[in-house]
Amino acid sequence: MEDLKKAIMDYAESSKKTKFYFSDLEKAVKKVKPDAKAREVKKAATALINEEKLIYFSTGSSTMYGMKGRGQTEDH
Amino acid sequence: MAFEPREEQTKLKYQELRIYSDEELNNYTEDELKSFKVKHNIPDLDELEKGPWPSFVADSKREALRRHKLPEDRMMIKPEVVEDMLGQLQLSFDHGETHWKHGGIVGVFGYGGGVIGRYSDMQDTFPSIAHFHTMRVNQPASKFYDTDYLRTICDLWEYRGSGMMNMHGSTGDIIFLGTFTEQLEPIFFELGHVLQQDLGGSGSNLRTPSCCIGKARCEWSCYDTQEMCYELTHFYQDELHRPAFPYKFKFKFDGCPNGCVASIARSDMSFIGNWRDDIRIDQAAVKAYMGGEIAPNGGAHAGRDWGKFDIQKEVIDLCPTSCMWMEGDTLKIDDKECTRCMHCINVMPQALRPGKDTGVSLLFGAKAPILEGAQMSVLTIPFMKTEPPYDNVKEVVEKVWDWWMEEGKNRERLGELIQRYGIPKFLEVLEIPPMPQMVTAPRANPYIFWKEEDVEGGWDRSIDDYRSRHAR
Structure with missing residues (x-):
């Protein structure tokens, strides 16, 4: 789990984007850990949400992940 | 089988939970309403009140007046929220463009859905709707609730939100319309810990599952829609609240092919009750319909004289597969040709009933138009027996999700x-063979594309054996 979380955060921190689809996170993790399963990546992303390192961004119809403190804030 | 909730359920008592007194809830007269003017000029919205239909503008004005008369400390967001909403809507009509900003990062802790951020881009003019977030509340199965529940959620929303709600959104949820960010967690706490009520799905989640009234009130229901809806809602909590799908995904449960929740048109995975034996016929009741002793269509359309019931014209000739006929005064049905259109059963419910060997048909892929236009679900698994805890259904669900999460853009x-x-690829994923029931029309393309695994010996097979019989 910790290595998956690290791979997600490495990708999120190095990306120029402020929001990512789940599939972006999954691809980034699979570059580092090719045998990682989508469900494991989701669990790691959920743990990062609970640790308040990642945040959800929702348009209402689709949802993306973002990094806390980067890009949009709750006041927008 | 009696319903067994996953957790002990407390009977809500409005008298214990209420926030407002009767006087506060009935704090204006009809005369006051007639003379009440909202704080913005809204000529186009006033126009919408005219005509025979109920209008959201009329309802909004009632709510605006109630909030106008309530003491300000009896509401956690501004009393003018309804008036500002109407004012901004009028401005949007004037400008021909919306003044809402949609989406964002607001939500409740740990959930990726259930709250949809919305903000005004005219916050100086309409400060009370600077935030106007939507909350989706997971409706009870079949939308069964009592007045204690309804009154309690109405009080909660009056206190912490705008007081405006949709009963119900297209997915079925109760929609709370308009509140500020700081109210989200207190509302969620109250819903979860006091009302035992969860938020629904939004975004790239499993959306709130929705079912018809099912066996609770309908004799045609071929499986317990409420139970399956409840079980799958609980079993897939993670998918409902923590989004990781490529896009939205909807389950809907219809108890019979009448499709009262229109699962075939509105859900990625449609569950439609079905039977695999024969339609049950009560020939004496058929005669009673023909003789005019029983009103057809359950007595509907009775406001006008449609003439004597004609079984040939009104039932047999309308059968889409022509699988019914009369032999003397006996009704015959060639059941293997029946496509479950339900017309004959609907017209003569006392004479015809679905069979007794019941289960569910699974269809996939309906959606409203965005990319490729609207499409209906495709019948994929013609029949499946279903019993709690529905392991066979869950197995199918998970195969579909694994494929879609892997391959879906x-x-x-x-x-x-x-x-x-x-x-064909979808059937491979589900590990089921093609079946005649999946075919809607004969093929129009004469070519067959073989796959290597379908050809004995594969592409590299020796052709010596063939040549031994066929000279070059």
């Missing part, structure tokens, strides 16, 4: 993925 619905890859 961002914002691609399951139906579009099936279209992109073709039904």
Whole structure:
């Protein structure tokens, strides 16, 4: 789990984007850990949400992940 | 089998939970309403009140007046929220463009859905709707609730939100319309810990599952829609609240092919009750319909004289597969040709009933038009027996999700993925053989594309054996 979380955060921190689809996170993790399963990546992303390192961004119809403190804030 | 909730349920008592007194809830007269003017000039909205239909403008004005008269400390967001909403809507009509900003990062802790951020881009003019977030509340199965529940959620929303709600959104949820960010967690706490009520799905989640009234009130229901809806809602909590799908995914449960929740048109995975034996016929009741002793269509359309019931014209000739006929005064049905259109059963409910060997048909891929236009679900599993805890259904669900999560593009619905890859690939994923029931029309393309695994010996097979019989 910790290595998956690290791979997600490495990708999120190095990306120029402020929001990512789940599939972006999954691809980034699979570059580092090719045998990682989508469900494991989701669990790691959920743990990062609970640790308040990642945040959800929702348009209402689709949802993306973002990094806390980067890009949009709750006041927008 | 009696319903067994996953957790002990407390009977809500409005008298113990209420926030407002009767006087506060009935704090204006009809005369006051007639003379009440909202704080903005809204000529186009006033126009919408005219005509025979109920209008949200009329309802909004009532709510605006109630909030106007309530003491300000009896509401956690501004009393003018309804008036500002109407004012901004008028301005949007004037400008021909919306003044809402949609989406964002607001939500409740740990949930990726259930709250949809919305903000005004005219916050100086309409400060009370600077935030106007929507909350989706997971409706009880079949939307059964009592007045204690309804009154309690109405009080909660009056206190912490705008007081405006939709009963119900298209997915079925109760929609709370308009509150500020700081109210989200207190509302969620109250819903979860006091009302035992969860938020629904939004975004790239499993959306709130929705079912018809099922066996609770309908004799045609071929499976317990409420129970399956409840079980799958609980079993897939993670998918409902923590989004990781390429896009939205909807389950809907219809108890019979009448499709009262229109699952075939509105859900990525449609569950439609079905039977695999014969339609049950009560020939004495058939005669009673023919003789005019029982009103057809359950007595509907009785406001006008439609003449004597004619079974040939009104039932047999309308059968889409022509699988019914009369032999003397006996009704016959060739059941293997029946496509479950339900017309004959609907017209003569006392004479005809679905069979007794009941289960569910699974269809996949319906959606409303965005990319490829609207499409209906495709019949994929013609019949499946279902019993709690529905392990066979869950197995299918998870195969579909694994494939869609692996192959689906961002914002691609399951139906579009099936279209992109073709039904044969989808059947491979589900590990089921093609079946005649999946075919809607004879093929128009004369070519057959063989796969290597379908050809004995593969592409590299020796042709010596063939040549031994066929000279070059």
